[in-house]
Amino acid sequence: MGGMETNISRRNLIKGGAAFAAAATLLGASACSPRKDAENAPAAKSDLPADLRASDFKYSVVETDPITSFASEETYDIVVVGAGCAGVPAVLTAVEEGATVACLQKEATVAANGNGCSFVVKEASNLSGIARWRSDWAKLSDWRINPALFQYYVDYAEEAVPWVISRGIEEGITPIEFLTDSSIRYDDGSLVAVCDATQESNQSLMVALANRAEQNGAKFYYETPCVQLVQSEDGTVTGAIGKTKDGKYIKLNASKAVILAAGDYMNNDSMVDRNLHDSFMYPRVLENHTGDGHILGILAGGRIAPLGHARQIHSNYIGPFMFFPFLALSLEGKRFCNETVGMSSLNIPMSYTTKPEDAGRHFRLFDSKTEGFYPSSLGIPPVALVGEGSAWMDPEIVVSGNTLEELCENAGIPVDEGVASIKRYNEMCAQGRDDDFGVPGSHLVAMDTPPYYCIKGDVGMSAINAGVMVDDRYRVIDEDSNPIPGLYAAGVDAGNPCGGINWSMPGGFSNSHIFTAGRYTVIHALTGDMKPKNPSGFDDLKEYFAGEDGSYMWESPDCATAISVW
Ligand SMILES: Cc1cc2nc3c(=O)[nH]c(=O)nc-3n(C[C@H](O)[C@H](O)[C@H](O)COP(=O)(O)OP(=O)(O)OC[C@H]3O[C@@H](n4cnc5c(N)ncnc54)[C@H](O)[C@@H]3O)c2cc1C
Structure with missing residues (x-):
């Protein structure tokens, strides 16, 4: 994992402002006059699911009283909630796949964090190497890591992370460091080949990718948090409702899926008090991360990940x-x-x-x-x-x-x-x-x-990596572990990949499973499959990752023989 980035620097605010001002083309968006919608009927507050408390709503923007009157209504294939490290790749993927897409974003600009990411090069690894490596990390969290979500990272970050990096390079943002040092050759010949890349800042990378998506037809609604999901009587999630700065509601119908990508809940004291009781000991690095995605998912029939909710700790x-x-x-x-x-x-x-x-x-x-x-x-x-x-x-x-x-x-x-x-x-x-x-x-x-x-x-909590429960395609699942039709989650509000008290996972895993789920939830929602139209991969970046002699650490006699815990 890389180092600290402040959430919204002044420079990035300016860039974000420019993004907001950029002309957006609406592909297939249909504006309608206000109307009432009988299908939108969330649970009343007195009737909250077991995973929620009335006090959670003190900190969150999510509303439970049915919203039935809208200033506008539009229809897209995909609606994304949150423009961060998961949401922006989701939006750009939808554009590249030829779908219509809109994103509700709480802040006035894209807001993302971190700078490290990683992926496994499967072709250069062997199966026992990947399995032994996964076990090494699992041991650190008392074997609580979720093998299916770890495997999702192994299988799809290999495409999604190079895709994010390559699109960034095309937009003039090149990582400041490319390494293969986290690769491991074990004593029994097991081998895992790992690539790590460090961006100067994910914030500027995500702003650039959002600009690219916007120029190609995506619609971003800034300062318009999602306050409620729209669900049909059979439980299918069919859209999301945003609330504008002046208090008006806009309804975005999603013909294929809504992707929850609203980040963590570290600023929702009620949820923190319930799930991370000791966190009063150290500061929370972010602001305004109030678990809205978790709450929306639970109100739609999902459930929160069982404890522990792994906290990510960063020092300065x-x-x-x-x-x-x-x-x-x-x-x-x-x-x-x-x-x-x-x-x-x-x-x-x-x-x-x-x-x-x-x-x-x-x-x-x-x-x-x-x-x-x-x-x-x-x-x-x-x-x-x-x-x-x-x-x-x-x-x-x-x-x-x-x-x-x-x-x-x-x-x-x-x-x-x-x-x-x-x-x-x-x-x-x-x-x-x-x-x-x-x-x-x-x-x-x-x-x-x-x-x-x-x-x-200084040491602080930079993320809580646990969200609503998802299946092995990041579909939000209900009490019976069945996917809720039309609803996916990506990013730190999805699943519980680590499960430990603290986040002890491979470097860059967090951002990488976040980018990957952002991209592949959209591909899965659109195609029912996991095959992108314009795939990327290690080959696109191999020159960047090669050492001075043109080789990679997994080929070297100096390759590490055990994981390094940071
Ligand atoms: C300082 C710092 C450094 C980190 N460094 C690393 C690192 O190097 N490597 C790593 O792997 N991980 C790192 N992380 C952890 C994690 O990967 C990042 O926090 C990452 O940005 C999380 O991505 P996300 O998309 O899940 O959430 P976010 O990036 O937080 O995005 C969520 C977005 O949703 C928006 N939102 C919230 N509520 C709503 C709503 N109701 N409606 C609409 N939008 C909403 C938010 O404004 C935000 O933009 C770091 C975290 C921090 C804070």
């Missing part, structure tokens, strides 16, 4: 820094964890020892050693990765000092407590064993070479 230090086990101190200047814990689980030890009001803040320390350091994934010491121009570290969050006292002073660590903790840590390094937290001697690196550095660390 990324890339190789995620793998350094450097000294960690709390705001009080005390050591609080075994520093080999990965970024994705740092919230757990923090929840035992730090205070809720610390809100994920902590310190990570290292010195200026250039030898004898714990090697980074790039094979260079941390000191070489800080400073102006570093791709991995925002200079504003790093401070330095020529003495331990000066470092603590500059970083805002209580000096007496901080210096005592560092000295105690150095004693553990000197004896080559850690009496306090059990860090292996090989991973202990003393703070003894000035100048010393401190990262003012």
Whole structure:
């Protein structure tokens, strides 16, 4: 997984504004005068499904009172709810497949996050390699990962992710990094070939793809959240209702399917309190992610994924820094964890020892050693990765000092407590064993070479990766596990691929299953099959992924032999 991107930067807001202003052509959209619709009859609030509470609606825009009067009505093949990492690929796919499509979007522009994505090259892998790799990840979540959704990623991300990347390149957005280092050759000859790509920002990528879709006939309704689905008496979902800024309702009929792609529910305190009771410990990275897609899906007869709802944890230090086990101190200047814990689980030890009001803040320390350091994934010491121009570290969050006292002073660590903790840590390094937290001697690196550095660390919840239950085609399923006709979900509001407490999945899996489900729900809804009209694949990008010598890591004797947990 890659690093942090803010949700809607000013630059992206401007781009999004331009997208909104761009002329859109309506393909086959039929505008109608207001009318009443007897088929739209959602459950009354007193009659809520077991997976919902009345308090959920305090935070969500979804409405339960039947909406029967519309300012306009239009008909499309596909209606997408949400213009993020799943919704935008869904819209662009519909356009490429020759379908008519409209998207209801809550915000004034596209709003997407993240930057990493990945896929397996099946032809270069063997079956046992893929199976062993899946098992390695499954073990980390107590075997709770959903094998069908993992297989969906293996089978279709191989086409969908290169398709997203290629369309981005055609729009002038090329990933900043292409790697094959996550490939693994196991001791028994099992092999999995994995490609990772990192975008500068998914936000700008999705804005570009949305512009492309709009120029080719897709219709985006910004600042028009979906507040209700339309369902016929037999349960088929036949459309979605958006609410405009001035409070008018527009009805979008979907002749093939509605795709829910409305993101997670981290800002719906009622849902969070029910499903992630410990999340008060660390900040939520996003705003306005209120579980609308979950609620719409449940009201249509779906059910929420059983616990656990895996939370994705990001720190503000990324890339190789995620793998350094450097000294960690709390705001009080005390050591609080075994520093080999990965970024994705740092919230757990923090929840035992730090205070809720610390809100994920902590310190990570290292010195200026250039030898004898714990090697980074790039094979260079941390000191070489800080400073102006570093791709991995925002200079504003790093401070330095020529003495331990000066470092603590500059970083805002209580000096007496901080210096005592560092000295105690150095004693553990000197004896080559850690009496306090059990860090292996090989991973202990003393703070003894000035100048010393401190990262003012932050850790927060960037996504809750669990949504409404779906089948192996991402159709929303009901209590009896039957698909609800006309309704798919894609993105973090779909299914429960991980099932663990924290998200421990292959790097980029989240964005990739999101892109993939966005694209393939539409293909499945339109064709009943999983074959895109204009397929892409690894071959389109193989030059980008090749190393300097033209080869890939899965061919190299240096290929990794085990997964790296970050
Ligand atoms: C800072 C950060 C970094 C991340 N980095 C990575 C990474 O590197 N790799 C990775 O794999 N994953 C990463 N993730 C996790 C995840 O992949 C992203 O959050 C991703 O954007 C989720 O995609 P999505 O389409 O499911 O939801 P979103 O991208 O959040 O899109 C949902 C959209 O629906 C809209 N919406 C919500 N409600 C409604 C409604 N009622 N009607 C209409 N529209 C609505 C929202 O405005 C939003 O635009 C990161 C997450 C964050 C926050």
